[in-house]
Amino acid sequence: MAQKKNSAFELHIKKAIATITIDGVMDETDWQQAEVAGNFFMVLPMDTSHAKVPTEVRMTYDAQNLYIITVCNLVKPGPYMVESLRRDFAFGKNDNFIFFIDPFDDRTNGFTFGANAAGAQWDGALYNGGSADLSWDNKWTSVVKNYDDKWVFEAAIPFKSIRYKKGITTWGINFSRLDIKEAEKSAWAPVPRQFPTASLAYTGNLIWDAAPPDAGTNVSFIPYVLGGLNKNFDTHTKPEYRKDIGADAKIALTSSLNLDLTINPDFSQVEVDKQVTNLDRFELFFPERRQFFLENADMFANFGYTSIRPFFSRRIGLGVPINYGARLSGSIDKNWRIGIMDMQTKTVDATGLPAQNFAVLALQRRLFARSNIKLMLVNKQSINYQPGKDTTKPTYSLYNRNLGLEYNLASANNKWTGKAMMLKSFTPGKSNNDFVHAANLQYTTKKWIVAWQHEYVGKNYNAEVGYVPRNNYIKLNPQVSYLFFPKKGKVLSHGPLVNSAYYFNENFHQTDNESFLAYKFNYRKQNTFMAWVAHDYVELLKPFDPTNSGKDTLATGTQHRWNAWGTEYVSKPQKLFTYGFTTRYGGYYADGKRLNITADLGYRFQPFVSITLSTSYNNIDLPKPWGNTNFWLIGPRFDITMTNKLFFTTFVQYNDQQKNINLNTRLQWRYKPASDLFLVYTDNYYPAPLSVRNRALVLKFTYWWNM
Incomplete structure (x- = not known):
């Protein structure tokens, strides 16, 4: 196994001899005696020197918690730069300190706080x-205290809130600091500028004076009560009127293996999806936001590619209540990880949808320095159902299964990454041409990115619990980009990118x-600008309405070619007012024209109020019967954060x-x-004339109880 790149960077952690109070004040004796991680390295704008902005980190622990205190010194006096007090903020728009822990030191999985x-x-x-x-959420406490020349972050992370292997005395760790006024990102263990500071390939070592304490009995019960209309x-x-109760439970079978249970789950508090103007021929993807599906979600959700996912958890509970579910996930040891999920949904009498069971098995084996091989099985089964028995209701499949094998490549220094996978589906009445093969390989350096990806999806491949918007195709996709680094001036780097995607049928x-x-x-100053040109060719495989508005469709087999150009700009984050825009102009289907302009505006009254406005305008000029079509998408959002525990959000989308x-x-x-x-x-309203379509109000109370 290749040695870790930054293994020489060590921070020794000793057990505290007195109580640590989380108050942002470094007055405890244990902090004075703790080893200091300092002398950070600059990552951006360049990774060739030490950081200009000094940062010092200390860590200790007791039987219950892992403690950290960080002094973020300032070079220039003045106010900090933040959006608001909203949790899981946008990294690039906030002065921040973040650290990354790799409790298995496997350079693959971990936690960030x-x-x-x-x-x-x-x-x-x-x-x-x-x-x-960042959808992962757990119990921990922190305080930030501000001074004229620095700000101090202090936190306590309960051992019950993280997963780690008992007896391991070396963890991977790195610390990251972003100071927007200085336009500097830095890290304790050096990270090449082309990689995020979260790259676990470049962590240093946290050396414990003894094995981390056993978290002990680790059972959490999380009930909820809900009322609404x-x-x-x-x-x-x-x-x-709604009156619901339900509960989740988390049971740590070991310090690194967790059993999650849920009964009658409710997700009414989950933030709504950000809408888009849909001009695509295929189904759009919206990410999972429900908390139950998020811990160790990579074991389930990251099998495959962006558009080839044999498992997509949002298929579970889509328009139908979930009765109960269970998930076993985590690490068996340093080399093996497992994920098992089983969910049961209710029947829907109005549509004849039967009760269904969703079962997923994922097994992962580490190989070499940071690579792994993964097996996945997905099974969707209708319970006590005879397809076609009730001719007045839609017909549903009796079962759908997927079996897959995947190899993930990640070199020790992260320069080489890739994936190779095979999938086969099993569906009644469908056989032959029901498998998938895909692979990619990418080489990344400070100046070069060279990548290749190919995909084959058979015409009878079927993933009813997945996200595979297109089948019956072969795709070839090369990509090359290069960066030049001027020695001085406002431009840090610049360079070209070439990407071409070719689709073929099975012939x-x-x-x-x-x-x-x-x-x-x-x-x-971290602002960016890009200009591009593109050529498109499409032969329609089925009728398609190029406006997706129900006016008419273009015929199967018709061929369409066009050229287009556009720009993208994102402003520097140092100002209270930030903005970005994209433009696109050129051809479209049926020798038409399309103009698209988007704008994202933001203003912050820091730290309590953040106002953003996302706007998209499309003008599509086509022959009759479509004619000239205009689509607006306008989405103002108001985040009011009275404290870092009290949040009010209003999101309007037209x-x-x-x-x-x-x-x-x-x-x-x-x-x-x-x-x-x-x-x-x-x-929800009709825009013209303005009138209410439907309305809902929900009050929900949750309590996390450690037993």
Whole structure:
């Protein structure tokens, strides 16, 4: 096994001899005697020197918690730069300190915690060697204290809140600091600028004076009670009143293996999806946000590619209540990880949908330095159901199964990454051409990115619990980009990117191609600009309405070619007012024209209020019967964060294409760590004339109880 790149960077941690108070004041004797991790390395704008902005980190522990205190010194006096006190903030828009722990030292999975300079918390689960899932949420406490010349972050992470292997005395760890005024990102253990500071391949070592304490009995019970009402104004029916109770439970079978249980789960507090104007021929993807599905989610959700996912948890409970579910997930040892999930949904008499069981098995074996091989089995089964027995109701499949094998490549220094996979589906009445093969390989350095990806999806491949919007194709996708680094000036780096995606049918007849040439400028103040040109070719495989508005369709087999150009810009984050825009102009289907302009505006009254406005305008000029079509999508959002425990969000979305206005407001009070009170109000309106379609109000109370 290759030695870790930054194994020489060591921070020794000793057990505390006295009580640590989380108050942002470094007055305890244990802090004075703790070893200091300092002398950070600059990552951005360049990775060739030590950081200009000094940072010092100390760690200790006791029988219950892992403690950390960080002094983030300032070079220039002045106010910090943050969006708000909202949890899991946007990394690049906040002065922040974040750290990454790799409890198995496998350079693949771990956890991240931190805060911005105003005290907003950040936590997430790390997977794939450095990707962060910020939807992961657990119990921990922190305080940020501000001074004229520095800000101090202090936190306690309960051992019960993380997963680690008993007896291991070396963990991977790294610390990351972003100071927006200085436009500097730094890390304790050096990380090449082309990789995120979360890259576990570049962690240093946290050396324990003894094995971390056993978390002991680790059982959490998380009940909820809910009341609410729904009113449908279209059907003129009476309001429907809701009274629900349910619960989740977390049982640590070992310090690294967890059993999650849920009964009658409710996800009404989950934030609404950000809408888009849909001009695509295929189904759009919206990420999972429900908490139950998120711990160790990479074991289930990251098998495959962006558009080839044999398992997509949002298929479970889609328009149907979930009765109960269980998930066993975590690490068996340093080399083996496992994920088992079983969910049971209810019947829906109105549509004849039977009760269904969803079962998933994922097994992962570590190979070499940071690579792994994974096996996945997905089974969807209808319970006590005979397809076609009731001719007045839709017919549903009796079962659908997927079996897959995947190899993930990640070199010790992260320069080489890739994946190779095989999938086969099993569905009644469908056989032959029901498998998938795909692979990719990417080489990444400071200046070069060279990548290749190919995919084959058979015409009878079927993943009813997955996200595979397209089948019956072969795809070839090369990509190359290069960066130049001027020695001085406002531009930090610039360079071209070439990407081309070719689609063929099983007879290798070309059906699609998009060739894309871009040139990007990265500035020292972190603003970016890109200009691009593209050529598209599409042979329609089925009828398609190019406006997705129900006017008419273009015929199967018709061929369409066009050229387009566009720009993208993101402003520097140092200002209270930030903005970004994209433009696109050029050809479209049926020799038409399409103009698209998007704008994202933001203003912050830090740290309490953040206002953003996302706007998209599409003008599509086509021959009759479509003619000239205009689509607006406008989404103002107001985040009011009274404290880092009390949040109020209002999100309005006007979607011209769907002829709908959506209003979603949510008040969240985190009265104790991981325990919340939610008040959620939702309206949907017809825009013209303005009238209510439906309305809902929900009050939900959750409590995290450690038994």
